[in-house]
Amino acid sequence: MSIDVPMGTSERAASAALVRKMRRQDVIFAVVGVIVLVLVMSLLMALVIDLVHDGIGRINYDFLTHFPSRRAARAGVFSAWVGTTLVMFVTAFLAAPLGIGAGLYLEEYAPKNIFSDIIEINVSNLAGVPSIIYGLLALGIFVYMLGMGPTILVGGMVLALLILPIVIVSTREAIRAVPSGLRESAYGVGCNKWQVMWNYVLPSARPGIITGVIVGLSRAIGETAPIITIGALTFIAFLPESPVQGTPPFVNFDWLQSPFTVMPIQMFNWISRPQPAFHVNAAATGVLLLAMTLAMNGVAIFIRYRLRRALKT
Amino acid sequence: MAETSIKASEYEALRNNPYLRRGRLLSVVMRGILFACAALSVAITAAIIWVLVSESWIFFKQVPLLAFLTDTHWTPVFTDAHYGILPLLTATFWAAGIAMAVATPLGLALSIYLSEFARPNLRETLKPILEMLAAVPTVVFGYFALLFLTPLARQFIPGLSGFNLLVPGFVMGIMILPYIVSISEDAMRAVPMSLREGAFALGMSRWRMSMTVIIPAAFSGVTAAFLLGFARAVGETMVVAIAAGQNPNLTADPREGAATITAYIVQMSLGDLPHGSLAYSTIFAAGLVLFLITLAFNVIGFFLRKRFREAY
Amino acid sequence: MRTPATARAQVKDLNFWYGKFQALKNINMDIADRRVTAIIGASGCGKSTLLRCFNRIHDLYPGVRYEGAINLQPDGLNLVDKGVDPILVRLLVSMVFQKPNPFPKSIFENVAAGLHVRGIRNKTELEGRVEKALRQAALWDEVKDRLDKSAMELSGGQQQRLCIARALAPEPKLLLLDEPTSALDPIATAKIEELIDTLVHDVTVLIVTHNMAQAARISHYTAFMHLGDLIEFGETQQLFTNPRLGQTQDYITGRFG
Structure with a gap:
């Protein structure tokens, strides 16, 4: 006796139809997925091409070495890129140690208690606070309450606060990826906690941490709103004092107190002008800005890629 | 005695070893410094709340809360000053709503595609590209919205103003897409393989499996992604400040321009704002409203995400 | 048999908890000076x-608790x-440790x-002691020409x-080995066993192993544990040839575990 029940032709056809239908569903969705991808990519391409098309012709030595001007053809981004560079310097100098310190504490030190939970919830909420709110914070506290004015120092500080959550989160991820065996063997040779962190855990997490700091800085470099809010000027026709000087002590921190403008503000300012000639300037600034951020992200992605490959081998 | 035997006070000697003492002290000091770094984040939040509330306090001493919430005009610098937040609020929600109308279907399709359909190699190439999209400065998106997409869209949409809510809303939708996709794709990929295998064993197609297993299983994580994305759109500044205009306008028509809360703050900050004036305090009152809205969405999103993580 | 040794460490009424779980119950044993003591038992025995x-x-992880004493002799420091x-x-x-875990350094x-x-920090002292340790570990001849190369290449x-x-x-004062050969091939294992044999001239060794033959080969004393209890402890030869308890007999003859 056979327990096989042979399928009738109609049943076989029905199941074949079902399989066909399922295949069709999958293919349709895969196509939809690809279409969405292509749509998003082509928008991104359109953005880049439009910007480059409008602005690339304007980028030359004069554009980089001229101050802004009322005449579009003579205006340049000198003060803007110098300002951006100096502000980024301050931001990196503040955000890196503070963010790495906080990330290290949360991942390796924080005891399991309410206060640690509060810090943790707080960090993830800070990541969601709109950037312009940070601008209001800096305006109310740094600019007026502490009387610091809209200086490079304040600009760097507000951007540092803004990217702090990014640095903290990526530091924590990088530290979490450090194998626990490394910690055990470091403690095993008699290291104290800080020695374990400084000599073993942080060096192992370094590529991941650097990636996070670069990603954070690339976000900061394009931030406009908080810098506008603290009252940075849009028309700066001078440079801050040089950070280096010919006489001892050779470094000079007066530049921290200087008013400033940055690339995205310069671009915003030119977009807001009615004359199309200024829009060309804006596009040129946008190309430079885009190139900077993409270059920084490219470096970050490259480091991460190398890191992933190193982990695999 | 053998060379490895302990001298009676060996442990004491270690304890009093000046080098080890310094090391212990440094370790304790560093712990304190690291704690201070972490605590700084709480101080930032506290400072944000304090600044917003104390400046708004000055504002609400002169403007009744009821008028703030019900007046349909926002004209703080006119001689006939009105302080109704509604025009700013509706414009904000219009723009963010349009962004979500774009980002929800695209985001869902992309995250399902990346998590369930795309081959690992393709995914590894696409994710960095999406990250690149997230890295484009918002002011560049603003340029794109105002000077490329709006002129283009005006050829197809009759009655579309040069400044409008539609185009910046659309651009914000594309802008928050990478953020939404990265969170919701993570949530989908966190669904255990065994659930997928169970569905395939029942003979489901990939598509059926995504709809009947992945989406329900990852629901709280995916919802969190969209709430967090919405909060982003609400707080986004430069795109709307550039392309939606800076004119407070209570409108039901997204083809018109209207200032959002963020655009208003930018506009006032660009002008000469005397510290301590009522006009100065308006940006903090507007900021407080913005902060509360984003906070609400972020908190809900945070707990949904946390619940999801605990489930798997 | 070598001459009976003095105790290097004495475990006295040791209890240990992971949170609420008691992982060690009232352990008492002496660790003989400059001898190899092996601890055997099924996985999860403690x-x-x-x-x-x-x-x-253990102190690296939260929620652990000790009771009792491990006295390091001769001055009786309770570890x-x-x-x-x-x-x-x-x-x-x-x-x-169980898995070789060198630092990602030279x-x-x-x-x-x-x-x-x-x-x-003294360079001559460092070099001298590194060489001595590498010789003790029978590694000096293999690595003396590439001391500055990464340890990960070994x-x-x-x-x-x-x-x-x-x-x-x-x-x-004490060298702890936690299943040091479980991740290694037989040839590497044999080298390490030989090495342990020469080490006891200088140092007291306490080794955990899941490999009973290894315990029998290299140790002078063996402790057999089961579910957090120390079941039997004695000279290795006696424990393996003539165990006092049936439970030990069952384990070493492979009837359970």
């Missing part, structure tokens, strides 16, 4: 847990006393790590001997 009490590595700094304990008691830096921690067996050298360099 043998590694007991070993890890000796250098307080698991709350008032005793676990970091100083680890300066007295070295450990080698071979020299690996062996010198424990010396750096003690503040030894083979698994070499890495484990490097870890032993790292543990020996500070001249510990």
Whole structure:
């Protein structure tokens, strides 16, 4: 006796139809997925091409070495890129140690208690606070309450606060990826906690941490709103004092107190002008800005890629 | 005695070893410094709340809360000053709503595609590209919205103003897409393989499996992604400040321009704002409203995400 | 049989908890000076847990609790006393882990790590002690020409001997080995067993192993544990040939575990 029940032709056809239908569903969705991808990519391409098309012709030595001007053809981004560079310097100098310190504490030190939970919830909420709110914070506290004015120092500080959550989160991820065996063997040779962190855990997490700091800085470099809010000027026709000087002590921190403008503000300012000639300037600034951020992200992605490959081998 | 035997006070000697003492002290000091770094984040939040509330306090001493919430005009610098937040609020929600109308279907399709359909190699190439999209400065998106997409869209949409809510809303939708996709794709990929295998064993197609297993299983994580994305759109500044205009306008028509809360703050900050004036305090009152809205969405999103993580 | 040795450490009424779970129950045993003591038992019996009490590595994780004493002789320092700094304990008691875990640094830096921690900076002294430790660990001839190369380039067996050298360099009072050969091939295992045999001239060894033949080959004393209890403890020869308890008999003849 056979327990096989042979399928009738109609049943076989029905199941074949079902399989066909399922295949069709999958293919349709895969196509939809690809279409969405292509749509998003082509928008991104359109953005880049439009910007480059409008602005690339304007980028030359004069554009980089001229101050802004009322005449579009003579205006340049000198003060803007110098300002951006100096502000980024301050931001990196503040955000890196503070963010790495906080990330290290949360991942390796924080005891399991309410206060640690509060810090943790707080960090993830800070990541969601709109950037312009940070601008209001800096305006109310740094600019007026502490009387610091809209200086490079304040600009760097507000951007540092803004990217702090990014640095903290990526530091924590990088530290979490450090194998626990490394910690055990470091403690095993008699290291104290800080020695374990400084000599073993942080060096192992370094590529991941650097990636996070670069990603954070690339976000900061394009931030406009908080810098506008603290009252940075849009028309700066001078440079801050040089950070280096010919006489001892050779470094000079007066530049921290200087008013400033940055690339995205310069671009915003030119977009807001009615004359199309200024829009060309804006596009040129946008190309430079885009190139900077993409270059920084490219470096970050490259480091991460190398890191992933190193982990695999 | 053998060379490895302990001298009676060996442990004491270690304890009093000046080098080890310094090391212990440094370790304790560093712990304190690291704690201070972490605590700084709480101080930032506290400072944000304090600044917003104390400046708004000055504002609400002169403007009744009821008028703030019900007046349909926002004209703080006119001689006939009105302080109704509604025009700013509706414009904000219009723009963010349009962004979500774009980002929800695209985001869902992309995250399902990346998590369930795309081959690992393709995914590894696409994710960095999406990250690149997230890295484009918002002011560049603003340029794109105002000077490329709006002129283009005006050829197809009759009655579309040069400044409008539609185009910046659309651009914000594309802008928050990478953020939404990265969170919701993570949530989908966190669904255990065994659930997928169970569905395939029942003979489901990939598509059926995504709809009947992945989406329900990852629901709280995916919802969190969209709430967090919405909060982003609400707080986004430069795109709307550039392309939606800076004119407070209570409108039901997204083809018109209207200032959002963020655009208003930018506009006032660009002008000469005397510290301590009522006009100065308006940006903090507007900021407080913005902060509360984003906070609400972020908190809900945070707990949904946390619940999801605990489930798997 | 060698002459009976004095005790290097005495475990007295030791109890240990992970949170609410009691992993060690009332352990009492003496660790003989400059002898190899092996701890055997089925997985989950608490043998590694007991070993890890000796250098307080448990203290890295929250929710652990000790009761009783491990007295390091001759001055009777209780290693698991709350008032005793676990970091100083680890300066007295070295450990080698199950999987070779050299630091991602040079071979020299690996062996010198424990010396750096003690503040030894003098270059000649460092070089001398690194060489001595590498010789003790029977690794010197293989690595003497590439001390500045990364330790990660060594083979698994070499890495484990490097870890032993790292543990020996500070001249510990006790050397803990936590299943040191379980991740190694038979040839590398044999090398390490030989090495342990020569080490006991200088140092007291406490080894955890799941391999009974290994315990029989290399140890002078053996402790058999089951579910957190110390079932039987005695001279290895006697325990393997003529165990006092049926339970021990069952385990060593492979009837369970």
